[in-house]
Amino acid sequence: MAEAPGSLVWSLPEPPGGQQPNLSRDRIVRAALKIADAEGAPAATMRRVATALGSSTPMSLYRYVGSKDGLVDLMLDAACGEVSTPAPSGDWRADLRALALANWDMMQRHQWFAELVHTRPPLGPNALRLTDYGLGALSFLDPATAMTYLGMVNSLTIGTALQLAEELKMRRRVGLPTDDDLRAAVKPIHDEIVATGRYPNYNRWAADGGRFHNAAGFPLMLDILLDGLAARMP
């Protein structure tokens, strides 16, 4: 899992198998995405991916992805590759909004993304393309400020996606229940908390249904943040 600083996957080029290889970066990453999409990030182990590709041993993958971290890097960047960056419109707010919404959509398709993206800096070509696009929309600011503002938008997007991912994880832990099943599973914990009576505001929220805006409300949250940014623009 450890890795020398200069040895990111992007440094070592894909070994472009001269003879007929059964494997390739693309096939490996695709298989890993499929597993992670279906069963969550921790299910995408080296062994699991290898067997999904017909290889009897995880070691086959190491020629192509270098390490587990390398595979994760490639997975993250592949997901970023699904986010398109249309031509800049000249309206920073519209461009940033579109970028965030596209990112959000991608994270809904790949619920593991938000969990994994924190493990290392986003230096893949697609991640860089997105960062570059975001910085370009804010290029009238000094670079450090532009990066700061872009980071705020990303924090909001990833943070909100994480809350949803956590709910999904809990759901997986319980089984695969419906919304009502889930509520029933979490109820004893909440009830115990409510019973103490020590958290009146939390209780009020729980009594209200324990809901917060997430999927549906993300555009609204994004607009609120953009309002705050707009007020600071020169």
Added chain:
Amino acid sequence: MAEAPGSLVWSLPEPPGGQQPNLSRDRIVRAALKIADAEGAPAATMRRVATALGSSTPMSLYRYVGSKDGLVDLMLDAACGEVSTPAPSGDWRADLRALALANWDMMQRHQWFAELVHTRPPLGPNALRLTDYGLGALSFLDPATAMTYLGMVNSLTIGTALQLAEELKMRRRVGLPTDDDLRAAVKPIHDEIVATGRYPNYNRWAADGGRFHNAAGFPLMLDILLDGLAARMP
């Protein structure tokens, strides 16, 4: 690592050792915090904590914390316990701002917090106290909206802390270099990216020093977000 849904640490009370125990939840959590503070979250393994307490086997801890997840829960909540919640002032913005800044200070002391908090919902007594306080500041809103806004503030705080924690992790991977050493270590990667010339805005940022506002700039970012929230208040 798996856990039945109803068996959070908070459910099973601390076994209040009738006879003289060498161990206790408090001592265990305190030792784990110390290790995590000094060497990062992954260093705080069960074995490591056990030996730090003089126990020859990790199994000693299981009576007190139930599982590794239980220990993490307790660590997170202990960290939350360091954040104080003064009497509400009646000014939602001042209260929320103070809460976020206190949270931020805590996350600077415990850089592992932001990494670990995503692994499970914050249901410890101290985390609930903080959530309750934040909801109280926004109690003039309907509960779901209040939770949404509070979540935005927390996303920003944790997300920003995560960026710093990631830099720290990279620093640890390289050794324990100074700021200049770090810049030198990351330079080859950045140079390779810059050399492609494909990311002009990113390059401009890198040429500018590759900086973004984090520790120093967090209050500013927080104010921007609060501006956006204020514009939506009834």
Added chain:
DNA sequence: TACAGTGAGTGTACGTTGTACACGCGTCGG
């Protein structure tokens, strides 16, 4: 004083993870 009971900590063992290393098979260039 004797004895059962309980509670604290130990030791051993298992399954799973990532991955290092050495080996066999195949195809190609000389």
Added chain:
DNA sequence: CCGACGCGTGTACAACGTACACTCACTGTA
């Protein structure tokens, strides 16, 4: 025809979380 090299396999190891059975030492009761 034959060595070299690309490609995948098999075996093995350390570290992780943790289940299970166990040994002490102390305590309350008879």
